[in-house]
Amino acid sequence: MSKFFHKETFPLLKYMGFWKPQELSKWKSILYDIYSTIIVTLIMSSGLAQFLGICFLSHTNLRVFMQNIFIGLTTMSICLKVVNWFYSLSKIINILEMLKQHPFECQTREEYLIYHRLSSKNRRISITSLTYCMMSVAYYFIDQIVTIRPQRTLPLSAWLPYDYSNSSKWWFSSSYLALVQYLMAVFNEVYNVFFFELMMQSVAQVKILKNRLHVMMTTLVKAHSTKNHLTKNDLLMERELYHKCVQYHIAILRLTRDINSIFAPIMMVQYLITSITLPSTVYLISKTMICSRDFLKLGAYAAFLLQQMLILCYAGHRTYLEFDSIGDVLYTSDWIALRESSKQSMKLMLVSAQKPFVFDCFGMLKLDMEAFKNALMLAYSIYNIF
Numbered sequence: 001m002s003k004f005f006h007k008e009t010f011p012l013l014k015y016m017g018f019w020k021p022q023e024l025s026k027w028k029s030i031l032y033d034i035y036s037t038i039i040v041t042l043i044m045s046s047g048l049a050q051f052l053g054i055c056f057l058s059h060t061n062l063r064v065f066m067q068n069i070f071i072g073l074t075t076m077s078i079c080l081k082v083v084n085w086f087y088s089l090s091k092i093i094n095i096l097e098m099l100k101q102h103p104f105e106c107q108t109r110e111e112y113l114i115y116h117r118l119s120s121k122n123r124r125i126s127i128t129s130l131t132y133c134m135m136s137v138a139y140y141f142i143d144q145i146v147t148i149r150p151q152r153t154l155p156l157s158a159w160l161p162y163d164y165s166n167s168s169k170w171w172f173s174s175s176y177l178a179l180v181q182y183l184m185a186v187f188n189e190v191y192n193v194f195f196f197e198l199m200m201q202s203v204a205q206v207k208i209l210k211n212r213l214h215v216m217m218t219t220l221v222k223a224h225s226t227k228n229h230l231t232k233n234d235l236l237m238e239r240e241l242y243h244k245c246v247q248y249h250i251a252i253l254r255l256t257r258d259i260n261s262i263f264a265p266i267m268m269v270q271y272l273i274t275s276i277t278l279p280s281t282v283y284l285i286s287k288t289m290i291c292s293r294d295f296l297k298l299g300a301y302a303a304f305l306l307q308q309m310l311i312l313c314y315a316g317h318r319t320y321l322e323f324d325s326i327g328d329v330l331y332t333s334d335w336i337a338l339r340e341s342s343k344q345s346m347k348l349m350l351v352s353a354q355k356p357f358v359f360d361c362f363g364m365l366k367l368d369m370e371a372f373k374n375a376l377m378l379a380y381s382i383y384n385i386f
Helices: 009-016 026-056 062-087 089-098 109-151 167-226 232-286 293-324 326-331 340-352 369-385
Strands: none
Touching (some): 062 167, 109 293, 232 340, 232 369
């Protein structure tokens, strides 16, 4: 079923060297590993060059220095995402394989439609996010290179182990830094979208669980209302229905906690970095003339940061709300018509649904819309002050 998700993320990851196709022959697999190693080396070397540039190069303009710090922090978080991706790749593959197996596969046409409708809606969000990232980052670096061309400076604060003052070396160095940074920005957005889509996989599974609970309650109420006495087979069937729903709920919780364990450290780092860079970027915008090139460039960067945080916080919040609504299916059913033994089984299910899943980052951050609101309020306050 996961084929309905990740229609854009998997091809992009494959072309960037982060997702090796399983059907490759032996020599193609070796070539892909070499290509992947080159991409990772370029990313890490660019990150190191930026770190050394910020630490050791002189900075006379505070505004430019702040911009370099922001980009450097963003680059650091992307490098951590690259490390986390390859470190957790086997776990990610296991999660995707798990989604193809029982009890996660669709069993009825109605479940298939629930899954397909949600995947179509989320795909539009993914495409919008990826498109904006590619366009805004491209605009940022094209404008940056046009601006710095007369001075022969680099588009990023970076230390390079050679003299790049002549034209050909400057073009090579600037193109290298800009293209690698563009690749990093696209990977960063694909990583975020992939996380968003994995969380939406959990949401889809909870929706299917609620549908199965509704069908089960309808079936049981109908059986209890038409029969004065339930046979042994009826009781066994009823027990089996409850057991399957409980096991499915446990499987979804296990799936979502696996996703949490993989992505929580990176989400924590990204939230902290964005919480620092967003208000500071808003401060720079407040000191910039409206409709100037710097205003548009910083505005695009601030919107990029906001969009990143929004999609991550929305994923965590939506997952929480979906888990929290499981009990509503049972409460709104005609449970009064059930026999006492069935009511006891339903109570056990309600107890297990009382604690909804919360995407928790080491107990310090809950990834939800409240976290997004706090970051937004801080940025807005700084804009008003300055």
